[in-house]
Amino acid sequence: MSKKSLLAFTVGAAGALLLGYCIYYDQKRRSDPNYKRKVRERRQKTTRLTPMSMAGVEIRSGGQINILHDPFELSDHEIVQHYFQNEIKMGEELFREGKLDEGLIHLANATMLCAQPVALMETMKVALPDRIFNMLLTKLPEITNQSLSAHGISVDLPLD
Numbered sequence: 001m002s003k004k005s006l007l008a009f010t011v012g013a014a015g016a017l018l019l020g021y022c023i024y025y026d027q028k029r030r031s032d033p034n035y036k037r038k039v040r041e042r043r044q045k046t047t048r049l050t051p052m053s054m055a056g057v058e059i060r061s062g063g064q065i066n067i068l069h070d071p072f073e074l075s076d077h078e079i080v081q082h083y084f085q086n087e088i089k090m091g092e093e094l095f096r097e098g099k100l101d102e103g104l105i106h107l108a109n110a111t112m113l114c115a116q117p118v119a120l121m122e123t124m125k126v127a128l129p130d131r132i133f134n135m136l137l138t139k140l141p142e143i144t145n146q147s148l149s150a151h152g153i154s155v156d157l158p159l160d
Contacts, residue, residue, distance in 0.1 A: 080113060083113060084110050084113045084114060087106045087107070087109045087110035087113070088106070088107070088110050090103075090106040091103040091104070091105075091106035091107040091110065094106065095132070100132065100135065101139075104132075104135055104136050104139045104143075105139075105143055107124065107136055108136065108139060108140045108143035108144065109143070111124075111140060112143075112144055124136065
């Protein structure tokens with residue numbers, strides 16, 4: 001037997017063993033009494049997190065996102081995280097298109113949802129040009145007041 005045929009036989013045998021193990025493991029997983037329940041829960045969780053069916057977030061004309069529920073009441077961390085990431089992406093895209101005011105609104109929304117807004121602002125200070133960062137600092141209290149009043153929370157933050 002040559003080295004090539006021995007190597008081919010070894011690789012083939014290893015592949016067959018791996019395939020056999022995968023089939024065995026899949027059969028064992030599917031024979032679990034709770035398998036169907038777990039699959040159903042996973043599918044419900046996945047469909048709930050798709051952008052169009054995500055509860056609590058509505059995309060209005062012009063690309064602006066409206067929070068239908070109070071973000072402070074959203075208990076599902078994954079929904080809040082998805083919304084936060086979406087706001088950052090929308091802000092970046094609008095900056096690339098030259099729509100600074102709309103991009104600042106999205107970054108301000110992301111800052112309001114962030115668990116560590118100081119760290120986020122430090123990151124934005126490094127990542128954004130000074131002019132845009134200063135615009136964000138001046139616009140942030142205004143947007144925060146608008147968002148809070150839209151949700152029935154009356155807090156007057158200073159605008160300067």
